[in-house]
Amino acid sequence: MCLAIPARVVEMTGPDAARIDLGGVRKEISLALVDGVAVGDYVIVHVGYALTRLDPEEAQRTLEAFAEAGIGVAEGGAEGPPTGSAR
Numbered sequence: 001m002c003l004a005i006p007a008r009v010v011e012m013t014g015p016d017a018a019r020i021d022l023g024g025v026r027k028e029i030s031l032a033l034v035d036g037v038a039v040g041d042y043v044i045v046h047v048g049y050a051l052t053r054l055d056p057e058e059a060q061r062t063l064e065a066f067a068e069a070g071i072g073v074a075e076g077g078a079e080g081p082p083t084g085s086a087r
Contacts, residue, residue, distance in 0.1 A: 004046035005066075006059035009039055020045060023063075 007020035007029075016032045020043065027048075031037050034050045042059035043050035054062075 003071075004044045004051060006042050006054050006062050007045050008059070009037055009041045009043060012037075012039060018043075018050070020050075 005022065007022050007027075009018045010021045010026065011019040013019055013028055016030060017028060018031055018037060018039075019026050019028050022045075029043075029045055030049045031043075032049065034043060034052060037043060037050060037053060042054040042056055044052050044054055
């Protein structure tokens, strides 16, 4: 089974790269597959690549559904403060 997760872009780290926030964990991803991403946008992430942009309301609904299913990507909320770091 594959799982793609909505995440908020918090920093542009290069022309085709960004740092995202996943429930407080920050991770650098590739934007090579998606055009026009900016800080504050939500993207769907799978294996380190943004697959598409997602509107904030849909991202929140998806994160809430993950939380209801017991999948902890939204701990502290998508807008919560960073609590860790990952690359």
